[in-house]
Amino acid sequence: MNATKVNTQTGKIILAPMEGVVDATMRHLISRLGGVDLCVTEFIRITGYVLPEKEFLKSAPELATQGRTAAGIPVVIQLLGSEPELLAMNAERAAQMGAPAIDLNFGCPSKTVNKHRGGAVLLDEPDIIHDIVRAVRQAVPANIPVTAKMRLGNLDKSLAIDNALAIQEAGANSLAVHARTKVEGYKPPAHWEWIGRIKERVDLPVVANGEVWNCEDYQRCRELSGCDDVMIGRGLIARPELGLMIKSFQLGQSSEGEAWSKIILLLLEYFDFVEQKLPPKYVHGRIKQWLHMMRPQRGEAEKLFFEVKTINDLNDLRSILEREL
Ligand SMILES: Cc1cc2nc3c(=O)[nH]c(=O)nc-3n(C[C@H](O)[C@H](O)[C@H](O)COP(=O)(O)O)c2cc1C
Structure with a gap:
């Protein structure tokens, strides 16, 4: 066609x-x-x-x-x-x-x-x-x-x-x-x-x-x-900011996307919401799921995902994420 x-x-x-x-x-x-x-x-x-x-x-x-x-x-x-x-x-x-x-x-x-x-x-x-x-x-x-x-x-x-x-x-x-x-x-x-x-x-x-x-x-x-x-x-x-990148693109402007630290802040906020909603044993899975889904588009996520893959303790998981800020 x-x-x-x-x-x-x-x-x-x-x-x-x-x-x-x-x-x-x-x-x-x-x-x-x-x-x-x-x-x-x-x-x-x-x-x-x-x-x-x-x-x-x-x-x-x-x-x-x-x-x-x-x-x-x-x-x-x-x-x-x-x-x-x-x-x-x-x-x-x-x-x-x-x-x-x-x-x-x-x-x-x-x-x-x-x-x-x-x-x-x-x-x-x-x-x-x-x-x-x-x-x-x-x-x-x-x-x-x-x-x-x-x-x-x-x-x-x-x-x-x-x-x-x-x-x-x-x-x-x-x-x-x-x-x-x-x-x-x-x-x-x-x-x-x-x-x-x-x-x-x-x-x-x-x-x-x-x-x-x-x-x-x-x-x-x-x-x-x-x-x-x-x-x-x-x-x-x-790439949670893909909508914004496309809107810039529609206006003829190029956009590099958000800094990794901004994405980590978003992930930490997600962490807080998930902790309020789900029993503790399910929380790490949701955080890792999002990180896993970021892997195709961000090298930083690929590396971090492997680092946290086996971490189930929520305090340890949070500390590792915070270290990326
Ligand atoms: C984990 C997962 C859950 C999905 N759940 C739904 C759903 O509840 N309803 C629906 O219409 N499509 C669902 N889809 C399909 C998506 O809406 C979409 O059609 C599909 O992922 C292709 O778009 P994408 O390549 O932009 O991801 C789901 C897809 C995935 C990967």
């Missing part, structure tokens, strides 16, 4: 939903750094009943603050399930609680989720996808967007366009496409040109997603997909 001309001075950056990684603390810290226009919660799995408000608040405490992070960035509530009516009732509740938008997950590759006919396996059945989006769209007030996030397919890409058309016909307000099938997992490359093919066939805003790690990836992704808006997951965890 030919590269499409895009105006890279516009376009939203969306922090991708990431179960077990992008929780409210992460959304708070990354949105406060800047450069991110929208966040999405980790998927909230809907099985069998309408969740009580406290369950929604667990995944999305931002619902208590007009559905926004402290930095004022809206947080979309993502639901995952396979029963249209049940999803619709849950979406209605989230909307009543102040969700700025509802997103539907059609991409999760988890075996447990897929076994219960949720996530990426639904991409084999465009009719069900259509019914889910339509039921949710009808249940949620018209002023609250209903969006969908899909992969290119389950086992192959043969239904990619059919799924996108089903989502459009059912009334979705926008569609994010992770440019890989379920079986392609997270293995590079992401097929950005496939997002372009979808975009040519539908008439709703399409958000490009997958494998954007730096400003050059961002530009190439936009050119090949033809999309204005880009959703970034691992790239923003590896």
